[in-house]
Amino acid sequence: MPRASARHILVETEEKCLALKQEIENGKAFTDVAKEHSSCPSGSSGGELGEFGQGQMVPEFDKVVFNDALNTVHGPVKTQFGYHLLEVTSRSE
Secondary structure, eight states: OOEEEEEEEEESOHHHHHHHHHHHHTTOOHHHHHHHHOOSGGGGGTTEEEEEETTSSOHHHHHHHTTSOTTSEEEEEEETTEEEEEEEEEEEO
16 A cells, blocks of 8 residues: 655645745745644644555545655645645655
8 A cells, every 4th residue: 555754734725825835935944834834733843744544634635645746845735624735755655
């Protein structure tokens, strides 16, 4: 079963998500942005979600985590929790 490690930032609005993505693209560290802005408890650890298997996260996460490029900030990704920026840090088949 495929497994991956990722980190994320969760915010309430798409606009906020896009603004934070711009900060990261302009050189601010993903982990710092997560600590400052993420409403998920993982924010305190830089957004780290650890390692998980396909199907353990919501479908919107799985689609990005198991298909899109590694070490790239993806999003906004909308889920029932809000808007996420996702960065896939590793993936194995």
